[in-house]
Amino acid sequence: MEFVLFLLAALACHGQTGNAVKISASDLRADAAILRSAYETLHPGLYRYSTKAEMDGKFVALDHRLDHNQTLQDAFLAFSEFAASVKCGHTQANPFNQSKAVVEALFKSPTRLPFYFEWIDRRMIVTRDFTVGRVLPRGTEVTWINGVAASAVLARLLSVARADGANDSKRVAQLGVNGDSEYETFDLYFPMFFPSAGGSVALVTKKPNARREERVSVKTLTFEERIAPIKEREAQRKGGDQALFEWRYLPDGSAYLRMPTWALYNSKWDWKTWLHGHLDELAERGSPGLVLDLRGNEGGDDVGNEIIPYLIDAPVTLSSMRRLVRYRKVPDDLVPYLDTWDKSFRDWGGSAMDMSEPWPTAPVGVSYLRLKRYDDGESGDVIKPAGKRFKGKVFV
Structure with a gap:
């Protein structure tokens, strides 16, 4: 089960107000308490890269961060940074799991940079240009965005990027924009960390083989403009039989x-x-x-x-692969807050078997069960x- 983090009732009901109305600290902390209960009871990788004491500290820090009324955006950032701190590639504030109100309030601002790019040696390199007049040819390096060094932007956004353990290479790669998803991580979080009204963005760039940097102002893209190439690609694949490789x-x-x-x-x-x-x-x-x-x-x-x-x-x-889980049956009080396409995760039944001896890296008081439902052959x-x-x- 992928441990995506979705914002609970306190945030969802305020989504239509965006940042105009603040959410009460009591509601936010109640959500954080539910989150902690779910993670400590169900998350098999919670202590893979952090000790029990370290995770306890992270939960306490989240609770402190939510000790005052705050906007939907600030609350979303708090939960996002907490999820990333678990250091699990399957733990995130997944945009696809949010309510329609939250999506409309947070994810559709007209602030998309008008190009695709990759981070190569932590430098922002354009891979496809959508600017009017195509002023950013492939291979152009973008060094500054609205007066902020691109390297500083990357460093800030790494706090919400998901990956296992110390795999910062994946975190950096995840912060590129390449048209693979309607909700690119960079597109979502850049305007939250570096607010602007949208409409245009001031860049300092260095084109391939150029000796000097160049300042340029370009029009930003709307959400609809960003996903237009994705929709076009999906339209070509209608019928479901077009090659994906x-x-x-x-x-x-x-x-x-x-x-x-x-x-x-x-x-x-x-x-x-x-x-x-x-x-x-x-x-x-x-x-x-x-x-x-x-x-x-x-x-x-x-x-x-x-x-x-x-x-x-x-x-x-x-x-052979051994699959470990933390529970045999989801506690009834957590069921209303959990959702996925495969409901079988709620009760593993006899497929979750006691282990003959404790898992060697498990913290004191934390037990695991071996999940046999999807096992490989005994010898692989x-x-x-x-x-x-x-x-x-x-x-x-």
Whole structure:
């Protein structure tokens, strides 16, 4: 179960007022108490990167941060920064889980920067330009935004980026904007940390091969303008059978396979046949290499297990995975605050089994159960060679 954090009744009922009305401290602290109860009872990764004492301190700090009446935006930031402090890649204030009122109040401001970008060596580099007149060619570095250094913007937003443990590389990558989601993390939090009315933004930029920086003012994008390319892409995929991966050959004959996601549950596209066909062709061509581009890919189906058979000469046994949970049945008092597409998480029943001995890293008084419902084979799954063997080099 992904531990997304959704704002409870106190915030949802005030969403339509945006920042005009403040939410009472008592309501916010009541929400924080429910959150703490849910996390301490249910969250299997709560103590993976923090000790019990450290997490206790973080809960206390959240409660103190909510000890006064504050705006919806300030409260959302408090919960967002707390969620990020858990250091779990599946724990966040997920925008897709918020009420319509909260979405309208916080997530649709006309403040989107008019370009896609990646953080390369922590420098903001334009990858696609949407400005009027296309004044920011691909490869342009943006060094200042409304008088704030881009490096300072990145440092501030890292406080809400989600990733496991010390994986700051993922946090930085997550703060790029590339059109993969309607609610890009940068788009949501930049205007909260660095408020502006929108309409335009002042940039200092350095174009590719330029010797000097250049100052430019560009029009910001609305929410609708930001998601227009996404809607266009989705319209092209109507029917659900268009390829979600990209395959092309590079000048040296190597193949490039871009897989932005492996979450293919609802796709009607026959990705296995598509992938097997390309991999067989790759081997037939005797290509020198295969580049697997997984940037931004957060998993899903076991797509990798369909590629490995083309790269091996003998069966490979994967290490078995043990899944741990903190509870067998969700306490009744928490059920009204929990929601997900799979209701089976509420009661694992006999699938959640007592462990013969305590989990070695568990804090004193914290117990785990082993979840057997989705277990691999006792000795691990076995992947066997299949298809035509590719003998070139593989780069991930």
